[in-house]
Amino acid sequence: MKTKELKEEILRLTDNGRTVFEHYSGGKKPHKNFLNPEYNDTKPSCSYFYSEDKHTYLYKDQGGDMKGDCFRFAAGCLNMDCKTQFRMVLEAINRDLNLCIDVDGRDTPFVPKNKPTMVQSTPVPSVPTTQKEEQPRKYKFVEKHFSLTELDYWKRYGIMPEILMKYDVVSLDSYESVGEKGPYCYTSTQESPIFGYKGEKFIKIYRPKEKLRFQFGGKKPRPYCFGLNQLPFRGDMVFITGGEKDVLTLASHGFSAVCFNSETAEINADILDLLAMRFKHIFVLYDVDETGKKAMAKAEQDLSKYEVRSILLPLEGTKQSKDVSDYFAQGYTSQQLHDIVCKQLEAMYAQSMMMINTCLMDFEHPPQPSPVIIRCGDVPIGISDNLMCVTGGEGTGKSNLLSTFIAGSLLTSEEHDELDMLGFTIAPNKEQKAVIHFDTEQSGPHLYKNTETAKRRAKLEKYPPFYYALNMLAQTRQQRLKTIRDTMDLFHHKHGGIHLVIIDGAADLVSSANNEAECTALIEELYRLAGMYHTCIVYALHHVPNGFKIRGHIGSETLRKAAGILSVERDDNPVFSVIKAVKVRDGSALDMPMTLITWSKDNKMFVSAGHKSAEYVKNEKIEKLRKAALIIFKNKDAYTYGVLASLISKETNCEEGTAKKYINFMIKEGILEKTKYNNYKLGEQDD
Numbered sequence: 190m191k192t193k194e195l196k197e198e199i200l201r202l203t204d205n206g207r208t209v210f211e212h213y214s215g216g217k218k219p220h221k222n223f224l225n226p227e228y229n230d231t232k233p234s235c236s237y238f239y240s241e242d243k244h245t246y247l248y249k250d251q252g253g254d255m256k257g258d259c260f261r262f263a264a265g266c267l268n269m270d271c272k273t274q275f276r277m278v279l280e281a282i283n284r285d286l287n288l289c290i291d292v293d294g295r296d297t298p299f300v301p302k303n304k305p306t307m308v309q310s311t312p313v314p315s316v317p318t319t320q321k322e323e324q325p326r327k328y329k330f331v332e333k334h335f336s337l338t339e340l341d342y343w344k345r346y347g348i349m350p351e352i353l354m355k356y357d358v359v360s361l362d363s364y365e366s367v368g369e370k371g372p373y374c375y376t377s378t379q380e381s382p383i384f385g386y387k388g389e390k391f392i393k394i395y396r397p398k399e400k401l402r403f404q405f406g407g408k409k410p411r412p413y414c415f416g417l418n419q420l421p422f423r424g425d426m427v428f429i430t431g432g433e434k435d436v437l438t439l440a441s442h443g444f445s446a447v448c449f450n451s452e453t454a455e456i457n458a459d460i461l462d463l464l465a466m467r468f469k470h471i472f473v474l475y476d477v478d479e480t481g482k483k484a485m486a487k488a489e490q491d492l493s494k495y496e497v498r499s500i501l502l503p504l505e506g507t508k509q510s511k512d513v514s515d516y517f518a519q520g521y522t523s524q525q526l527h528d529i530v531c532k533q534l535e536a537m538y539a540q541s542m543m544m545i546n547t548c549l550m551d552f553e554h555p556p557q558p559s560p561v562i563i564r565c566g567d568v569p570i571g572i573s574d575n576l577m578c579v580t581g582g583e584g585t586g587k588s589n590l591l592s593t594f595i596a597g598s599l600l601t602s603e604e605h606d607e608l609d610m611l612g613f614t615i616a617p618n619k620e621q622k623a624v625i626h627f628d629t630e631q632s633g634p635h636l637y638k639n640t641e642t643a644k645r646r647a648k649l650e651k652y653p654p655f656y657y658a659l660n661m662l663a664q665t666r667q668q669r670l671k672t673i674r675d676t677m678d679l680f681h682h683k684h685g686g687i688h689l690v691i692i693d694g695a696a697d698l699v700s701s702a703n704n705e706a707e708c709t710a711l712i713e714e715l716y717r718l719a720g721m722y723h724t725c726i727v728y729a730l731h732h733v734p735n736g737f738k739i740r741g742h743i744g745s746e747t748l749r750k751a752a753g754i755l756s757v758e759r760d761d762n763p764v765f766s767v768i769k770a771v772k773v774r775d776g777s778a779l780d781m782p783m784t785l786i787t788w789s790k791d792n793k794m795f796v797s798a799g800h801k802s803a804e805y806v807k808n809e810k811i812e813k814l815r816k817a818a819l820i821i822f823k824n825k826d827a828y829t830y831g832v833l834a835s836l837i838s839k840e841t842n843c844e845e846g847t848a849k850k851y852i853n854f855m856i857k858e859g860i861l862e863k864t865k866y867n868n869y870k871l872g873e874q875d876d
Contacts, residue, residue: 190292190455195279196260198453201480202288206246206259208400210237212286213266225250227265237262285369289393289403291413291450326366328392328406330385333362339382342397346434346514347441356419356437357387364394366406386415386433395433412457416440416447426470426530428500429456429488431481431512435474438514442523452476452484456492465495472530474500476511498533562689562725563594563753564614568773568781570753571689571725575774576716578695578747580730581757585766586786587729588631589795590757591691592639594727596646598624598689599653608648611768611797612784618655622688622724623680626658627673630694633660639693642794655684661697669698670714677722687724695728696743702730705742712746748772748842760785765798772842782806811858814851817841818860818871827868 190198203209207219214237217223225235230252237248237259249256255265264271264278271278283290335343335350339360343353353359361383364375375396377383386393391407393415416436420427428446430436439446445468449456452475464471473488475481485499504510510519516526535542563571571577571594581587590611597615600608605617618624628636640658644651657680661669673692681687692698695715699707719726730744747754754771770781783801788794801809817840821833828836830852838848852869855861859872 190290190453192276192279194453195276195283195290195292197480197483198290198451199279199282199288200245200259201452201478202290203259203282203286204246204400205239205244207237207239208286209259209263209282210246210248211400213263219246225252225255225265227255227262287368287401287404289405289409289450291409291411291454325390325408326406328364328366330364330392330394330406331362332359332385333377335360336379336382338379339384342382343437345518346438347517348434348437349441352437352441356416356433356440358433358437359385359387361385361394364406366404393433412460413450413454414447414457414460415449417460420445420447420467422467424468426472427464427468428472428474428513429497430473431475431484435513438517439474442517442526444523444526446474452481456488461492461495470530470534471495471497472500472533473497474502474513477502477504477506478511479506481511496537498537500529500533502529559723560616562598562616563727565612565770565784566782568770569775570613570755570770570773571727572752572774573723573725574720575725575752576712576719576747576750577725577727578730578751578754579727579757580754580771581766582731582759585757585759586788586795587757588639588693589642589786590755590768591693591727591729592643592794593646594689595624595626595640595643595656595691599643599647599649599656601653605647608646609797610646611786611795612782612800616688618688620686620688621653621655621684622686623684624653624656624689625676625680625687626656626691626693627661627669627676628659628693629661629669629697631660632662636660645792646794655680655688666698666700670711673698674718677718681722687722690719690724690726692726692728696730699743702741702743708742708746712743712750716750757786766795767801783809810854811860813841814855814858815860818855822871827864827866827870829868833869 199209200206210219211217213226214223214235215226217237219238220236222233222236224230224233227250230250232252234252235248235250235255237246239245240247243258245258247256247258248262257271260275260278260282261271263282264274267278267281269278269281280292282288283292335353340350343349360377361375362377364383364385366373375383375394381396381398384395384397386395388407388410391405391409393409393413394404394406396402415433419440424445426445428439428444430439430446430448431452432448436446436448447460447464461471471492473485475485482501485501489497489499502513502516504512504515504519509515513526538545559573559575561569561572563569563577579587579590581590593611593613594615596608597610597613598618600615600617601619601621603617626636626640628639631639636658640652657676659672659676661672664672677687677690692715695711696702699711702708715726715728730747751772752774754773756769756771757766758769759765760767765785765787768784768786773781783806785798785800786795787798789796814837817837821828821836821840830849834845834848834852837843837851838845841848841851843851852861856863856869856872861869862872864870
């Protein structure tokens with residue numbers, strides 16, 4: 190402990206120096222003249238008094254022309270120099286008055302010149318400068334049951350017998366030990382009870398009605414931390430308080446707390462590391478007097494890496510109204526203390542709260558449902574504020590499917606039932622917002638061919654002024670995303686919004702489809718742009734081999750973010766291509782109809798060819814779920830219902846509610862069996 194801190198702690202524990210004067214003057218009271226023990230005084234003209242200006246006790250000796258504070262007086266009594274040996278003076282006071290202040294495990298020795306009369310301190314012989322281990326103080330005590338008066342003392346702070354028992358607090362009938370002047374004994378009375386905080390091989394006695402309230406017996410632990418063993422293994426917050434009674438009070442009101450030997454004692458770093466690992470928040474809750482406030486400010490500064498914060502209670506700061514025990518004794522509640530903590534947290538998170546408030550849902554004014562731009566039957570696939578992905582191989586009709594979505598978005602009314610939209614319904618662009626088509630992988634002539642296909646499918650004579658097609662093949666991959674951002678912003682303002690965005694070749698916006706950092710950033714940016722401009726961004730990726738799961742990091746991010754994913758694959762009959770749903774946000778991808786399309790030479794584009802039969806769709810569903818089950822049960826024979834539903838949801842990219850329906854379907858089709866323990870295993874597989 191630093192010298193300044195030790196000085197402040199001595200003043201706090203000695204009523205601003207009064208008990209120091211009383212001790213070294215032989216028990217004299219304030220304003221009473223006595224013989225000054227600093228020299229061979231013959232006329233009692235020395236007295237001490239409280240100074241309102243200095244806020245401490247001072248003394249003045251008329252005969253010897255001496256004056257000063259309690260430290261100057263003690264130094265004179267000990268025949269020491271207060272200026273050059275000030276630290277030694279402080280440690281002597283701590284030892285002589287049994288203040289039990291932790292001075293970092295070392296008592297700095299001193300050698301007095303000539304022992305004066307009436308001095309109640311025993312000189313300590315000179316020792317080497319190396320640290321001298323503190324010798325255990327012999328002690329003996331007799332326990333007794335708590336009296337009703339003693340229980341009432343604790344009860345005023347909300348501390349009940351079970352808390353006293355949990356923290357090894359006992360009532361003592363007597364306590365014996367050996368001090369500087371020899372053996373002594375304390376006996377408990379109704380007016381002056383003795384309590385003990387028992388530890389392993391030591392005890393700290395507490396005499397609340399005496400001036401010297403605390404004293405250690407046995408070997409004082411280094412560091413001393415009361416309440417550490419009673420803390421929960423994990424918790425939200427823990428308080429560091431100034432004393433054992435405060436720890437007991439907080440524990441009685443449902444809070445976790447510890448204390449060190451005093452408010453000004455150095456807080457052990459190892460214990461702080463332990464608290465920081467087990468608790469989210471660490472608060473210091475000291476007395477609200479000047480010493481306590483300074484100690485809290487210092488703790489906040491010294492322990493900033495642990496994000497320690499102080500809690501200032503609404504108390505007067507007087508001797509009867511300064512700590513958390515006084516707080517609850519005055520009628521405050523646990524909820525009121527919790528409210529103070531909440532205000533401190535709000536102050537800590539003021540900047541974060543600005544961000545949090547932007548994300549909070551306003552239940553009084555809920556957001557409007559996002560408009561559906563593309564749907565298949567009754568199932569939404571492309572939704573505003575969201576992403577949609579189309580994947581497929583060369584020649585399967587992937588680009589024609591994209592041009593179909595463009596064709597539907599070029600129409601400004603719903604009077605187009607006769608148009609072939611390959612089984613999809615595309616919301617008309619009634620407000621004539623911008624429709625933007627980016628192509629990152631095909632030549633200019635090929636892009637123009639696709640735009641012509643969209644115009645012919647929509648049966649338009651010319652392109653509407655809100656449609657823009659951009660060939661980005663000549664740009665670097667780093668330039669393309671910036672061009673997309675700038676184009677969307679420009680045409681959003683020009684046309685009052687964006688109806689639909691098509692990106693043919695999203696993988697060409699990153700250096701590699703397997704670069705995790707780039708792919709994650711790309712999909713998050715596209716998702717951000719879709720939400721910012723309230724539009725649906727449809728992008729194409731290359732063919733997925735099994736049509737069931739997308740590979741690579743760009744595919745993984747797409748599976749997480751996209752509201753709908755379609756796959757265009759070759760059918761068993763090579764004349765046809767089949768459009769399958771890999772993922773839909775509302776409903777099940779395996780329950781979606783499979784649309785057939787085929788190339789028409791007359792129309793120079795793909796046209797609708799009906800749907801796969803219900804039997805084919807069912808068999809396809811069975812096969813897909815069978816493959817998923819084989820993967821799930823590869824390393825384990827059986828699962829509980831909840832775990833199995835979660836695994837199926839993950840493997841088939843569906844909601845857990847849909848996965849539970851799949852379990853019933855898989856049992857019915859023999860893919861799964863229920864065991865006698867109500868678990869689920871693979872069914873008997875046909876060869």
